Every structure is written in C-alpha cells, then in structure tokens.
Amino acid sequence: MELQVAELKQKIEDTLCPFGFEVYPFQVAWYNALLPPAFHLPLPGPTLAFLVLSTPAMFDRALKPFLQSCHLRLLTDPVDQCVAYHLGRVRKNLPELQMEVIADYEVHPNRRPKILAQTAAHVAGAAYYYQRKDVEADPWGTQHISGVCIHPRYGGWFAIRGVMLLPGVEVPDLPPTKPLDCVPTRAARITLLEGFNFHWRDWTYRDAVTPQERYSEEQKAYFSTPPAQRLALLGLAQLSEDPSSASPELPFTTLPPKKPQNPSRARGWLSPSISPPASPGP
Numbered sequence: 001m002e003l004q005v006a007e008l009k010q011k012i013e014d015t016l017c018p019f020g021f022e023v024y025p026f027q028v029a030w031y032n033a034l035l036p037p038a039f040h041l042p043l044p045g046p047t048l049a050f051l052v053l054s055t056p057a058m059f060d061r062a063l064k065p066f067l068q069s070c071h072l073r074l075l076t077d078p079v080d081q082c083v084a085y086h087l088g089r090v091r092k093n094l095p096e097l098q099m100e101v102i103a104d105y106e107v108h109p110n111r112r113p114k115i116l117a118q119t120a121a122h123v124a125g126a127a128y129y130y131q132r133k134d135v136e137a138d139p140w141g142t143q144h145i146s147g148v149c150i151h152p153r154y155g156g157w158f159a160i161r162g163v164m165l166l167p168g169v170e171v172p173d174l175p176p177t178k179p180l181d182c183v184p185t186r187a188a189r190i191t192l193l194e195g196f197n198f199h200w201r202d203w204t205y206r207d208a209v210t211p212q213e214r215y216s217e218e219q220k221a222y223f224s225t226p227p228a229q230r231l232a233l234l235g236l237a238q239l240s241e242d243p244s245s246a247s248p249e250l251p252f253t254t255l256p257p258k259k260p261q262n263p264s265r266a267r268g269w270l271s272p273s274i275s276p277p278a279s280p281g282p
C-alpha cells in the first residue's frame with residue numbers, strides 16, 4: 001500500500017477503530033468502473049476514498065456512550081447521528097485534508113442513493129457483494145432479488161455507514177484488494193440471497209459465514225424495536241420531542257439529519273412493488 005495511504009488509514013483507524021468501526025481505502029475509479037454514469041462519483045478516478053463500516057462492537061463502544069452523553073436531548077436518528085459524530089472526529093483530527101462524507105442513507109432529489117454502499121464495500125475489499133448474477137441459472141424467475149455483502153469475519157453482522165472522499169488526494173498506484181469470496185458455492189449463495197430478501201427479520205442470513213462476533217441480544221432487540229421506543233429499551237428516556245430542546249452542543253459536524261432521506265424513501269425510485277422493512281436496522 002502506498003505510504004501516504006497507509007499513514008492516512010492508520011490515522012483514521014486510530015480515531016474510529018476503538019469505537020467499533022473499520023475503514024478500507026479504494027480509488028474512486030474502481031467504484032465508477034462498475035456503475036453507469038448516473039451513479040458516478042464526480043471526482044478524478046485516482047481520488048482516494050475510504051469505505052466505513054460498523055462492526056457489532058459499535059453498539060457498546062460508540063452508540064450507548066453517545067446516547068448516554070446526549071441523554072434527555074433530542075435525537076432524531078441516534079445511530080446516524082452517532083456515526084456522524086465519529087466521522088466528524090476524523091475531520092477534526094485531519095484538519096489539513098479536504099474531506100467529503102457520503103452516508104449510506106443520503107439520496108439525490110430523485111431519491112437515487114448518493115452512494116451504492118455495497119458496490120463500494122466490494123471494490124474496497126471490505127465485504128464481497130453477492131448478487132443474483134453470482135448464482136448460475138438462478139431459480140427466482142421474475143422476482144426482484146437484492147444483493148447482499150458478506151464480511152469475512154462478521155458475516156452479515158455489520159452495516160455499511162458510508163464513504164469518506166478525499167478530493168485532491170490522488171493515489172493512482174494503490175493496489176486493488178479483492179474481497180474474500182466466503183460464500184463460494186451456488187447452494188450457499190441461494191440460501192444467503194433468499195435469507196436476505198425473504199426472511200431478513202430472522203437475522204439468519206447474517207450467519208452465512210460463522211462470524212467472529214454477532215449483535216448482542218440487546219442490540220438485536222434495539223434494532224427490532226420501533227425507533228420511538230428504542231431509548232426506553234436501554235433505560236434512557238427523552239424529555240421532549242420539541243425541536244427547540246435540541247442541544248446546541250450536539251456535535252453534528254459531518255452529516256445532515258436523516259429524516260427526509262432515509263432508505264425506505266430511497267426505495268421509491270426503484271420498484272414501487274418492493275415492500276419496505278417495518279423497522280430498518282443496520
């Protein structure tokens with residue numbers, strides 16, 4: 001890996017890894033090469049970017065302390081605000097760098113996602129993106145089948161949080177890293193894609209490989225609970241839903257709040273026949 005990339009990666013990891021995140025460098029060109037122009041990132045191909053994902057540890061190491069520190073203040077999207085807070089810390093620790101962050105939930109006005117998180121995870125070598133076309137003679141006929149990324153150590157027990165782009169930092173010699181194909185057989189890929197598409201609420205697709213760590217029962221309960229009741233589940237309560245009670249000290253330095261542009265709205269530009277999940281989790 002280029003020295004410059006290795007140093008930057010180390011600095012970002014020092015900031016994020018203790019809180020349960022992982023980062024993987026890639027070139028914008030690798031991402032753009034797989035996508036039609038409408039999805040391209042409008043930066044020179046050799047521009048350096050980092051894919052950011054959260055591991056199961058993020059819940060205890062980042063989210064719970066964040067919720068406790070924001071106790072009784074208004075949080076509209078706690079997980080996204082927590083991630084934004086931590087990505088903001090990266091920005092603060094690297095003030096000499098221009099940095100653009102695109103979160104997984106951000107969409108264009110036509111509702112197209114600003115970043116295809118799974119394609120980015122694949123080209124960054126973080127997690128193999130299994131798609132319908134990776135199954136020979138697939139059995140699904142005319143059904144829409146969404147693809148899913150599997151991480152070699154966490155299986156499906158992780159979430160892709162976004163990408164950090166570093167305009168002006170060009171790394172044409174960065175060698176590409178292939179993601180590990182940890183679900184190599186046709187039968188296992190069918191089971192995986194069916195689990196992700198038709199039974200994702202039972203969590204089983206996440207065990208496509210035996211993971212090093214899963215979400216705890218508490219974390220699963222948190223993400224299975226409707227957002228309005230999640231704080232109470234952790235023994236925390238919010239005083240008021242009045243936006244004027246939002247604390248000016250909240251460290252939202254990186255990303256706008258999610259509310260108007262969440263994944264279930266992102267769904268709208270795809271097929272109207274796809275039904276949204278009851279409570280999207282990580």
Ligand code: B12
Binds near residue numbers: 035274
């Ligand atoms: C919209 C959306 C939904 C919609 C529609 C799903 C869909 N994929 O069609 C709905 C609401 C149904 C949904 C549901 C769920 N979702 Co969702 N969703 C998204 C979101 C925001 C955008 C996905 C999207 O629209 N992609 C657009 C399509 C066109 O992209 P595509 O199919 O990948 O096609 C491109 C590739 O094929 C690429 N390409 C072409 N050739 C090649 C070759 C290679 C090698 C590669 C790599 C790429 C590539 O080109 C195509 C575009 O032209 C992403 C986050 C994000 N920003 O990406 C999360 C995301 C995909 N969802 C996620 C999850 C977990 C879920 C749920 C389990 C609920 C949950 N949150 O717990 C359920 C699963 C049910 C299901 N059927 O998908 C995770 C998946 C994590 C993973 N391990 O892969 C993501 C990444 C969110 C995250 N933060 O981690 N989701």
